[in-house]
Amino acid sequence: MPSVSFDHIVKKYGELTVLDDLNLSIEDGDFLVLLGPSGCGKTTLLNLLAGLNDVSSGQIMIGSRDVTDLDPKDRGLAMVFQSYALYPTKTVRGNLKFGLSASRLPKEEAEKRIAWAADMLQLGPLMERKPAQLSGGQRQRVAIGRALVKHADVLLFDEPLSNLDAKLRTEMRMEIKKLHETLNPTVVYVTHDQIEAMTMATKIAIMNGGEIQQFGSPDEVYENPANLFVASFIGSPAMNLFNVDIGVVNGEVVGTFSTGETIVLSAYPFERPPQAGAKAVVGLRPEHFARPEEASGDTALAIEVPVRTVERTGSDAILTLNFAGGLLAVRAEPDRAAGMKAGQMVPVRYPKSKINLFDAQSGQRM
CATH class of the missing domain: 2.40.50.140 (Nucleic acid-binding proteins)
Structure with missing residues (x-):
């Protein structure tokens, strides 16, 4: 899987600067968590990488490719949204298959990928059900499966567990971590939940006010916070x-x-x-x-x-x-x-x- 880099990224909405000269490098196979309070710019950065928003200035690289101006479908990405974004009239199989609709794969290869994702995420008994017949955790697994079948270079997660109860969040954290250990994709994961960040990430970028306050391993940012914001944000109870x-x-x-x-x-x-x-x-x-x-x-x-x-x-x-x-x-x-x-x-x-x-x-x- 490729590396990802953001070089001198600026994002403005009119006179409002959301991201200001941001630089960040994500190594091949890293599980990077963008962590910070609401409004810090983490979802904006993820959307820029996904191509859902345009940068005001700067460059985004995936591996050796400059993807700054590419359409989302051409970036080699797959994204899991906070709201699941499943099609209510399609079965689990239909939702997984829809993730491949733009790829024009041979039918045999498409079915092979669907079966592979269903087996990995334990969706086999649910394949003919529709989203309304699934629990929150099952829906989230379908959303992850729809991303996996694309065999994308980079997986993006936008607060995927925020709609789940505490028990399901714990279970899904384990599922996503296991997924990363098995497939070793490059992952960019957005959350405001420090427990998710500390338990899943190989690297954490702590953001505030559109800037990266500290970048490092979970142990580094916890044991040696770079500034007062990081010190007060990481830890429960707070430092x-x-x-x-x-x-x-x-x-x-x-x-x-x-x-x-x-x-x-x-x-x-x-x-x-x-x-x-x-x-x-x-x-x-x-x-x-x-x-x-x-x-x-x-x-x-x-x-x-x-x-x-x-x-x-x-x-x-x-x-x-x-x-x-x-x-x-x-x-x-x-x-x-x-x-x-x-x-x-x-x-x-x-x-x-x-x-x-x-x-x-x-x-x-x-």
């Missing part, structure tokens, strides 16, 4: 962010919170030596806090603060604590949270190796 003043105390680089508490930053891998008095934002993931008895010499922050609320979800619990003039979210085991009440003092520790630090002015990782 705790607090303003600190950077200084040196007893030979240690520390950050001082607005209420006077300090966090040790000497072990942080600064790109440049920090300046005393610099304003920064420290990021603390809720799941990286440790019990006091589990703490070690790696501890950067050791505090005892009051509980605001306790949310138990069964598999874990989220403690919301009052700290540094704001709220601090800490993920905890259910047995630890059992019996905790508002106002109770709770000791927590945070490891040096898990600190994230951002410049308060630019928002970029320090």
Whole structure:
């Protein structure tokens, strides 16, 4: 399967710039997820690749072919839409066959592809049913099958699971991931759901305001967010962010919170030596806090603060604590949270190796 690249892409609607000088390269066989909030430009970018919208300027390449001005049918793509877009009067077989209607394949080859897709997606018993007789998950499998029979170079998915309930979304994530592992196509997948992105992608492009904020593997964008937007967007609960003043105390680089508490930053891998008095934002993931008895010499922050609320979800619990003039979210085991009440003092520790630090002015990782 070919690579895909966007070079200096600009998309405008009148005076409104939706995408501004965007550059992105997708390697052959990658499963790229375009992730971001509503209105960030991810679906617009997908539609430009599909040929459903025209670029204002820039170039789109699929492999060695410039497809910027080609019609959708000539780009070697197949697309799965959010709304399934199945023909209600056609059976499952008819919908799969319609995906091949423009290809003018011999009948024998068309039937072979339909049988192959039906077998892969377990649609065999459903072939004579119409969409109204199918569940949401079955309809989505038909929509994917209609794309697969084209044997397209690149598969595009536009929020394909957003209409499904939680259980079906989990099942379909597994189906799509298995599909990619089996066929290894180049995939571009749009979603605002970070769970979909983290579980399926080989690469993630996080978008906001028509720009790519960070591009990397799921682990890279989660563990080392490039800026405050990525830090606050990736993770549930979101990363705790607090303003600190950077200084040196007893030979240690520390950050001082607005209420006077300090966090040790000497072990942080600064790109440049920090300046005393610099304003920064420290990021603390809720799941990286440790019990006091589990703490070690790696501890950067050791505090005892009051509980605001306790949310138990069964598999874990989220403690919301009052700290540094704001709220601090800490993920905890259910047995630890059992019996905790508002106002109770709770000791927590945070490891040096898990600190994230951002410049308060630019928002970029320090």
